[in-house]
Amino acid sequence: MRAARSFRTAASGWRLRAVAPIGIFRTGACTLPGSMIKQRDIDVRKQEGREAVDKEEAIRAEEKARLVEVLGVIDRRLRKELSVLGNRRGDVVGIRQEFFDDVSFNFSDATELGETWSSIVQQAELLAERERSHRVASTSVERLAWQHDNPYFARIDFVEESEGAEGASGGGTAAAGKVESIYIGRSSLIGEDGETFYIYDWRAPVSSLFYDGEPGPVSYETPGGMASGTMTLKRQFVIRGGVLKHVFDTDETIGDDILQAVLSERSDTSMKSIVATIQKEQNRIIRDEKHKLLVVQGAAGSGKTSAALQRVAYLLYRYRETLTPEQVILFSPNPVFKGYVSRVLPDLGEANMRQMTFRELIEARLGRRWEVEDLFAQTEELAATSGTAEGESREAAARYKGSEHFFATAGNYLERLKKSGVRFRPLRFRGETIVSAEEMAARYYGELGHEDFGERLIKLRRWLNGRLNGWIESQIGEAWLEEAAELASEEDIQRTYVQLRREGGFHDEAFDDEDRMTELLLRRVAENSIGPLRKAVKGFRFMDPMATYRELFRSRTLFTACAPDGKLPPRYEWMVLRADETLGRKIIDHEDATPLLFIMEALEGFRKVEGDVKHLFVDEAQDYSPFQAAFLRRRFPHARLTVLGDFNQAIYAQAEESGGFGGWTRLVAEEDTAVWRLTTSYRSTRPIVEFSKRILRPEDAEGISAFNRDGEEPSVRSCRDNRELAEQVAAKAEELLAAGYATIGVIAKTAAECGDASALIKERLPDKTPVTLVTGGSAKLPPGVSILPSYLSKGIEFDAVLVWDASAARYGREQDRKLLYTVCTRALHVLNVYCVGERSPLFGSDQNGSDQKGLDREVETR
Numbered sequence: 001m002r003a004a005r006s007f008r009t010a011a012s013g014w015r016l017r018a019v020a021p022i023g024i025f026r027t028g029a030c031t032l033p034g035s036m037i038k039q040r041d042i043d044v045r046k047q048e049g050r051e052a053v054d055k056e057e058a059i060r061a062e063e064k065a066r067l068v069e070v071l072g073v074i075d076r077r078l079r080k081e082l083s084v085l086g087n088r089r090g091d092v093v094g095i096r097q098e099f100f101d102d103v104s105f106n107f108s109d110a111t112e113l114g115e116t117w118s119s120i121v122q123q124a125e126l127l128a129e130r131e132r133s134h135r136v137a138s139t140s141v142e143r144l145a146w147q148h149d150n151p152y153f154a155r156i157d158f159v160e161e162s163e164g165a166e167g168a169s170g171g172g173t174a175a176a177g178k179v180e181s182i183y184i185g186r187s188s189l190i191g192e193d194g195e196t197f198y199i200y201d202w203r204a205p206v207s208s209l210f211y212d213g214e215p216g217p218v219s220y221e222t223p224g225g226m227a228s229g230t231m232t233l234k235r236q237f238v239i240r241g242g243v244l245k246h247v248f249d250t251d252e253t254i255g256d257d258i259l260q261a262v263l264s265e266r267s268d269t270s271m272k273s274i275v276a277t278i279q280k281e282q283n284r285i286i287r288d289e290k291h292k293l294l295v296v297q298g299a300a301g302s303g304k305t306s307a308a309l310q311r312v313a314y315l316l317y318r319y320r321e322t323l324t325p326e327q328v329i330l331f332s333p334n335p336v337f338k339g340y341v342s343r344v345l346p347d348l349g350e351a352n353m354r355q356m357t358f359r360e361l362i363e364a365r366l367g368r369r370w371e372v373e374d375l376f377a378q379t380e381e382l383a384a385t386s387g388t389a390e391g392e393s394r395e396a397a398a399r400y401k402g403s404e405h406f407f408a409t410a411g412n413y414l415e416r417l418k419k420s421g422v423r424f425r426p427l428r429f430r431g432e433t434i435v436s437a438e439e440m441a442a443r444y445y446g447e448l449g450h451e452d453f454g455e456r457l458i459k460l461r462r463w464l465n466g467r468l469n470g471w472i473e474s475q476i477g478e479a480w481l482e483e484a485a486e487l488a489s490e491e492d493i494q495r496t497y498v499q500l501r502r503e504g505g506f507h508d509e510a511f512d513d514e515d516r517m518t519e520l521l522l523r524r525v526a527e528n529s530i531g532p533l534r535k536a537v538k539g540f541r542f543m544d545p546m547a548t549y550r551e552l553f554r555s556r557t558l559f560t561a562c563a564p565d566g567k568l569p570p571r572y573e574w575m576v577l578r579a580d581e582t583l584g585r586k587i588i589d590h591e592d593a594t595p596l597l598f599i600m601e602a603l604e605g606f607r608k609v610e611g612d613v614k615h616l617f618v619d620e621a622q623d624y625s626p627f628q629a630a631f632l633r634r635r636f637p638h639a640r641l642t643v644l645g646d647f648n649q650a651i652y653a654q655a656e657e658s659g660g661f662g663g664w665t666r667l668v669a670e671e672d673t674a675v676w677r678l679t680t681s682y683r684s685t686r687p688i689v690e691f692s693k694r695i696l697r698p699e700d701a702e703g704i705s706a707f708n709r710d711g712e713e714p715s716v717r718s719c720r721d722n723r724e725l726a727e728q729v730a731a732k733a734e735e736l737l738a739a740g741y742a743t744i745g746v747i748a749k750t751a752a753e754c755g756d757a758s759a760l761i762k763e764r765l766p767d768k769t770p771v772t773l774v775t776g777g778s779a780k781l782p783p784g785v786s787i788l789p790s791y792l793s794k795g796i797e798f799d800a801v802l803v804w805d806a807s808a809a810r811y812g813r814e815q816d817r818k819l820l821y822t823v824c825t826r827a828l829h830v831l832n833v834y835c836v837g838e839r840s841p842l843f844g845s846d847q848n849g850s851d852q853k854g855l856d857r858e859v860e861t862r
């Protein structure tokens, strides 16, 4: 039993239980029945209580003294670094101001020009070097400043096995046979002697003892093998503004009290780091270095994203000599999420990894040539056509085109394309064909037929450029060109003149300069005229991936020949008609975008492959189709994968086919794959977790548990119409803001509903209340009231969630179950659901027959 004392701290408002050092209150006296307690026992207990308090005081005094010592070291270091920073800044400003004073300009001839150029380069290099040093000094100052605020959060005392278990607990460095006190913080602090470790970085091997171990025998992994010993003490601190607020000793892995306090805090518009309270099962994910593929299936709010981000920080620390932040990519579900998580790494003292959405990848490659539908637009359209024959066909097509079957079909198609079938676009100028598509195909499959795709295309490009050169020659003397040359710009004439001079023209012995000038000018003008063709050739646009891909939906024989089982997919005929409507008009449905890009990149020899990327993180991985998973693997062939998701939140049509993480786990050999489960939900209060779980089918909800944090029971309320709904939501939002909640999410199913909701809510709130309509393009989550569609709420969280119209009409189908669950699990402290008319049956579809607990409190407002 741990004795505990409750109090509220002035600074943070946390409600903490200060736990006395283990053993201090362990008297055992409480086991006696009251009537049997004699005066002697009471005296003993009083005495023991006094001793405990004395010991607690002694601990506080010891830790305060140590903190003062550490802050002193930080202070001295900070002063030194500030002066270095000042000098560096002076250097940079000086060089910038005098940049051109130190460069001697002379353009009189080529040699002088060369020298001028190299002196500019030298100056630029000097400036870059000083700027780099300035950046290093400034990062160091920044780190020391936050270290001064909160230098460490934990201490463990550890005796290594070989050293014996004797020795007194206390500060200082280790000596053989002595207890080593290890203080753990966000970043390390080493004394000027280079040997005294005042603070260990949370990512150091020994720090894992804090996350994984309890006092007693422990071991941890070091680069040189396992180290074993005994942990004699585990202590947690709350230090703010350089002041020791609380000290807790604990015999648990990470004490509940601190976690309770952290989770009860108000949320922020940016995600926070969790280094002080990483849980054992999360630590395993963060520090895994063995596996090429790490799959994390975790309940909503179980810390998948948090674990992923701390893992990035861990890897950047562990491999700091060989891994740069640019070699790590995190695929995020949407731009809002990107903004939301972007502070975590900088707060941990690391530069951010690259972040992108799958949409951005598609847009970068296809968006300039074609109009590409995004996942959100597809989702909105599926919602709008839901229940119609058209809607069902579209949904089936979306699922199929994301399937492994279709990936295999596309792979087989590529095999056939090696022999025939790639479509080309002719090079034409003013109605005249310079090179026809047939000629290109003949060369591609003739002379170049033995090369692989990438090489073929490069050689074909070279050949086409040769053909264009030949065509220009053939045009000299043609009337159109002479006319165009007469209208040549001043600049063209001057450039031609310079060219001719460089080639040795206009000197005494030459008599034909005029003719050569004319000829060169004609060539220049012809070249300018076919500029767009050259550009197209450079970008491989003579190859037509769209027509090549479309062929699969034109020829049934071709499709069945490529399909692994020789069969057409269901609704193939519908897909053929749809392809005419969309691809035929250069519009790309979301479900066609990845297959088209795959074919295009394969035909280009995957020249955009990012072989340098060493770690790929995919968050909300359940939303990726198996096709997309396989495509990413192909695109980042050398990257280790960390894939995080929750199949209970698979809300897109394309993902349903994958049935979990099959699409991902089949990408890497089983022995190189680890699958971890996170079952405890830390985000939401217990009542919210229990409420949300009942939306799921029992077999899916099984195993999800709530971290023990109390809160108010969620409620489901009925309203007559949207106006009354807005009335209630606006009133609740005001009440919550007044109560100090910082972020309130009003989550509607679609963007269209959000537009209505936003107008109605704004009308009912005072102008000063911050209300923001969050759209697909929003990159930041503002404080106050955010109104957003369900799919944009993925991965983020709010102090309070007000669900906008969860009626049977909006969330009535089985397919809506996971969406509704996702929406409800965004809430940290408060969840209120509103419905216009009949509430969604998904709330009451508890298959055990019991009704929703929250529904007991339903308020009938009619």
Ligand SMILES: Nc1ncnc2c1ncn2[C@@H]1O[C@H](COP(=O)(O)OP(=O)(O)OP(=O)(O)O)[C@@H](O)[C@H]1O
Binding pocket: 259, 262, 263, 272, 274, 277, 278, 279, 282, 298, 299, 300, 301, 302, 303, 304, 305, 306, 307, 646, 682, 683, 794, 795, 796, 797, 825
């Ligand atoms: N060990 C921890 N210590 C403190 N807070 C934690 C811890 N683990 C998770 N949390 C908090 O729980 C919340 C949910 O975490 P996170 O967003 O990482 O979960 P998730 O599994 O990615 O959720 P979802 O799948 O629902 O988006 C965050 O506020 C996070 O800070």
